[in-house]
Amino acid sequence: MAEALVNKILPFSSVDGPGNRTVIFFQGCNFNCLYCHNPETINRCTACGICLDVCPAGALRSRNGSIEWNSANCTGCDACLAACPGKSSPKAVSMTVNDVMKTVEKVKPFISGITVSGGECTMQKEFLAELFEAVHKLGLTAYVDTNGYIDFSKEPELTFAMDKAMLDIKSYDEGEHKMLTGMSNATVLKNAEYLANKQKLYEIRTVIVPGILDNYRNVAEVSRLIAKLDADIRYKLIRFRPVGVSGDIKKVGIPSDELMAELKKTAEKNGCRYVSVV
């Protein structure tokens, strides 16, 4: 049975797709975004051991060349995450599909389905296909929250196994996307088209960052793309918030209500039916 490195499981979520959903956050990401608000999900732990010294609860220890986390002792103070020089977490746990399903089964009556998120969940795509099969057996739906870096047209198993995707289009401009994430947006845009044509695109999201991104252009272009593909695809405009981020971008302010309202209006004018601001 496949195993995956899981950062965290959130039993109930109101913001990760339709209805109430259990969200599984996978460890590891192929982007390195300036505004990442959970940078501890980006890399795998290298067992450098720096976190051992800062844990006040004795919840971490080194064993057989890896860091072992004792959840019963952990107080959730996150001192280990703050100390980690490698954008990782000693609390990520290797789990089988059965392990994940134990939590899902416990909350099954209360949820519409699950959403896999990250990090970037598609980095562990074989696991996802297997997980989704188990989830579908319970009559639940499986949504994928992705940065769109992998090419879904080349991943028929995953694409078939999932119900729908929620895709970030962080920037419409290739250069700006590279500046922001370190990677190209070519497959991201390709995926938007491919998934929409397969009726597998639930939502597109764009984070609005004043002074760093060309927000007007991004929203205008993405909303035109949605209108062209399928105006019922939801478009979520997310306010940048400096919580959890590191580096200079911390100094960027939260976008104003006026700016968000204006961008929403632009998207609606371009033909998007469901635009929301969070």
Add this chain to the structure above:
Amino acid sequence: MSGILNIIKDRTLTYEQKIVSLARAAENTLSVLPISKEIQEYRREGIICDLNEGNAPYRPRYIVPDYERFMRQGSEFLRLKPARDIWEATNNLLILYSHVPSVTTMPVYVGNLDTLLEPFIKDEEEAYKAVRLFLMHLDRTVTDSFCHANIGPGATKAGRLILRAEKELQDAVPNLTIKYSKDTPEEFALEAVETALVSAKPSFANHEMFVNDFGINYSIASCYNGLPIGGGSYTLARLVLARLAKQSNNAGHFLEEVLPEAVSKMCEFMNQRIRFIVEESGFFESSFLVDESLIYKDRFTAMFGMVGLAECVNHLLGAKEQKDRFGHNDAANALGQRIIERMHQLVSEHNNQYCKATDGRFLLHAQVGIDTDYGISPGCRIPIGEEPEIYEHLLQSAPFHKYFPSGIGDVFSFDETVKRNPAYLLDIIKGGFSEGLRYISFYASDSDLIRITGYLVKKSDMKALQQGRQALHDTVALGLGAVQNSRILERKVRHNG
């Protein structure tokens, strides 16, 4: 007599509240119920409590008229003909409401309003105006938020108009419940959720479960009390388990000796109250509600209330740390269930000849507490400040609900961002009901109107009363007491995750 003079001079009471208080004081000068020394002792210790019903009960505590029948026949006594349009329908109902007695002097049940009004919804905008004025009239004249209306389980035009008006009015009265069944259309249920996130109502009742207990003719009255239509409950007394537990230090002794003795005494106390209402007060021989078949003596029952299970369990187990306490520990939860099962068994063994609606039995009721309770949690609820994550909370609570046909429920406060995703809440409700939950209430954390325990009060009204200004609704004072003694405003807000 200084108490009576104090009522007269009290500047925070409205004129109406003074009259009700004076009537209560007058009733309490009597001593007509033969109450044994043992019962008096339990009452003195605050273990058995009559919840302000008074010393000489002269009407059943909760009356649930058959409003459907009233709509069909009008009323000879009130000189009302059956209504022909929405204006006559709402006017007839408002007239009848002022003649429906209860422990508060005001009606605790005002009907399944959507189905009552649906035949009269012709022009929707005109009907909306009528419905809105009707609801506003209720709020300003029935000045007690134990007044309860029902809608559902089907979707109706009238139901939608009521939800729309409630969203706009955001008034404390009436309390509102939607009977939710597997057949309730999704869209209608979502509208109800959206309304509740603005106006803290409706609550959701598990229709299938209530039908199973009462048949189709049930109502949700007062806080969340399941009762038969055309009848009601003679009385509601309560057993304060938090205090009773102090008489024991181990679960076995409590279950086998302390609890049976207290249950037996409380049943005797309730018998006396019921006997007085039925045999001596003359209520059933002198009410036009009886003469016109809007209520029947044989559709009445009585409610055996309890509070403070959490504190009782924690005391018996000597549980100090959160991980050992009720709501968090499997053994503590299991003891809670054993206590309620035992109580259910003991109460079911008792027979009262006048409780014909329930074959002579009293119904268990998880009472929500009173304003002066300090450190006593409502019914079987987990104490405020100790609430676990919501899914654990729901799974912990659900197994208790089957024992309480005449009312039990949980209240949740949700972060306002949930308003963007009402389907999230509907999923939680559906899940809860499939796990055996009977009743659930919720409100958004940014709402002025909030559910205290089982009734609604505006935060702004409590603040005004605290500053010495009068409040129109008598329940504002109860809410303020509960806020001060039971940390209502500290109820855990459920954020995403």
